[in-house]
Amino acid sequence: MSVISKVKFVSIPVSDQDRALEFWTEKVGLRVATDQPMGAQRWIELSIPGAETGLVLFTPEGHEDRIGSFFNGSLACDDVEHAYRKLSEKGVEFEGPPQKQPWGAFAKFKDPDGNTFVLSSR
Known part of the structure; x- marks a missing residue:
């Protein structure tokens, strides 16, 4: 355990x-x-x-150089296409539309500081 x-x-x-x-x-x-x-x-x-x-x-303190970098992880959702549409409507900036892969779909978005996040299907 x-x-x-x-x-x-x-x-x-x-x-x-x-x-x-x-x-x-x-x-x-x-x-x-x-x-x-x-x-x-x-x-x-x-x-x-x-x-x-x-x-x-x-x-x-001392980690300010990490602002605007790539988030080393992935945020999950049930439906990437749906999440992409809803978040885009609210002004969330995506690098492009969702991409489909054999394991599922993903899209990358940014927060106001330029940190980049992967949003993927479960």
């Missing part, structure tokens, strides 16, 4: 937490789980409806 039970959250480096919070809640549809001061900084943890893993909008 493993002593680790799940991935609690993954962090997204951002330059403007308010702008990132608006993007992830208003456009993508995530929910705020925690938004509170953490010393001189702010800790924002978002929940993904139906998922155990959350996203944190936080850039540790």
Whole structure:
């Protein structure tokens, strides 16, 4: 038996937490789980409806060079075409339309800081 039970959250480096919070809640549809001061900084943890893993909008001091990079992971949805249409209607910038592969479909989108995310079918 493993002593680790799940991935609690993954962090997204951002330059403007308010702008990132608006993007992830208003456009993508995530929910705020925690938004509170953490010393001189702010800790924002978002929940993904139906998922155990959350996203944190936080850039540790000294990691500012990671803002605008590629998110080393994949976000999942049931229907990439549907998600692409809905998110595009809300102003989410995609690199192109969904692409089909033997394992499923995927599309890449960017947040306001230029971080790139893969959205793929389960």
